[in-house]
Amino acid sequence: MGELTATNLFESQTILADHKDLIHDVAYDFYGERMATCSSDQYVKVWDSDGNGGWRLTASWKAHHGSVWKVTWAHPEFGQVIATCSFDRTAAIWEEVGDTAASGSEKGLRTWLKRSNLVDSRTSVTDVKFGPKHLGLLLVTCSADGIIRIYEAPDVMNLAQWTLQHEIPTKVSISCLSWNPSLSRVVHPPMLAVGSDEPNTTNAAASVQGDKTTACNGKVFIYEYSESSRRWTRTDCLSSVQEPVNDIAFAPNLGRSFHLLAVATKDVRIIKIEPIAESAASGNNGATVRFKCEVVAAFEEHYSCVWRVCWNLTGTLLASSGDDCAVRLWKSQYTNHFLFS
Numbered sequence: 001m002g003e004l005t006a007t008n009l010f011e012s013q014t015i016l017a018d019h020k021d022l023i024h025d026v027a028y029d030f031y032g033e034r035m036a037t038c039s040s041d042q043y044v045k046v047w048d049s050d051g052n053g054g055w056r057l058t059a060s061w062k063a064h065h066g067s068v069w070k071v072t073w074a075h076p077e078f079g080q081v082i083a084t085c086s087f088d089r090t091a092a093i094w095e096e097v098g099d100t101a102a103s104g105s106e107k108g109l110r111t112w113l114k115r116s117n118l119v120d121s122r123t124s125v126t127d128v129k130f131g132p133k134h135l136g137l138l139l140v141t142c143s144a145d146g147i148i149r150i151y152e153a154p155d156v157m158n159l160a161q162w163t164l165q166h167e168i169p170t171k172v173s174i175s176c177l178s179w180n181p182s183l184s185r186v187v188h189p190p191m192l193a194v195g196s197d198e199p200n201t202t203n204a205a206a207s208v209q210g211d212k213t214t215a216c217n218g219k220v221f222i223y224e225y226s227e228s229s230r231r232w233t234r235t236d237c238l239s240s241v242q243e244p245v246n247d248i249a250f251a252p253n254l255g256r257s258f259h260l261l262a263v264a265t266k267d268v269r270i271i272k273i274e275p276i277a278e279s280a281a282s283g284n285n286g287a288t289v290r291f292k293c294e295v296v297a298a299f300e301e302h303y304s305c306v307w308r309v310c311w312n313l314t315g316t317l318l319a320s321s322g323d324d325c326a327v328r329l330w331k332s333q334y335t336n337h338f339l340f341s
């Protein structure tokens with residue numbers, strides 16, 4: 001038998017999306033049965049799988065007054081809900097409510113209502129993500145002015161009401177973020193990774209203690225939530241990534257004692273983030289060191305800028321897309337080494 005490769009394991013399909021401008025993001029729902037796209041044409045489109053490998057357009061609407069950068073699905077426990085963010089400085093929450101009453105070309109399309117518009121940002125909102133469902137209905141946004149905002153819906157049945165819980169200034173332009181999906185709040189406190197596309201982040205990359213000797217020119221920062229202080233604090237800066245970051249994604253944990261973080265920059269990198277025991281968590285300058293971080297894989301096969309990275313549900317397969325017009329798959333071996341699939 002010949003060796004199985006990604007070429008014959010997966011079949012590509014072209015979808016005529018009918019967006020009038022560049023498509024910036026594609027997001028699947030929890031089950032992989034629905035897909036949302038967003039574009040510089042200010043529109044969001046939702047597609048449903050027909051069960052035979054095809055996709056059918058079920059909704060299309062103008063969502064913002066500027067380019068729509070990202071779209072993300074909430075966990076289905078909270079209903080059919082998506083969030084979008086835009087150059088128009090807002091993030092919006094949308095809920096599917098039923099069939100449209102329109103006729104003609106729009107007959108059969110579903111209706112999505114804007115439940116809330118988050119207008120706290122003064123600059124372009126560059127990314128938006130719903131939190132892991134065990135934390136409740138949370139939404140995090142980041143902006144070009146370097147501010148991370150975390151919102152909570154106090155009543156999951158009333159999506160019109162969102163409370164701003166935390167506002168975290170980072171002092172660098174933030175391009176992307178990712179929640180750590182770990183279920184254990186005891187072993188792994190709620191954690192966010194954020195990436196920057198700013199050329200120079202040295203001045204902003206000091207440790208949380210303000211010790212400038214720990215400054216680095218890294219473009220990826222780790223934030224953790226402390227239950228005792230009820231605050232988010234920066235606990236690490238990954239100096240191994242010094243090029244502008246376009247996307248970032250935590251792998252599902254599934255019992256690992258460490259975290260895997262994929263980074264899309266000039267190449268694809270997978271970073272192992274391992275918590276350090278408190279007894280051994282003192283750095284050379286006396287500052288507390290929370291993690292041991294190392295690059296466990298770096299792939300240059302795109303030979304161009306990488307724009308998106310995404311994990312499968314088990315955190316064993318990573319997909320990446322780049323300017324080479326290719327989607328590439330990287331598979332984990334039992335030794336935790338990643339190879340081109």
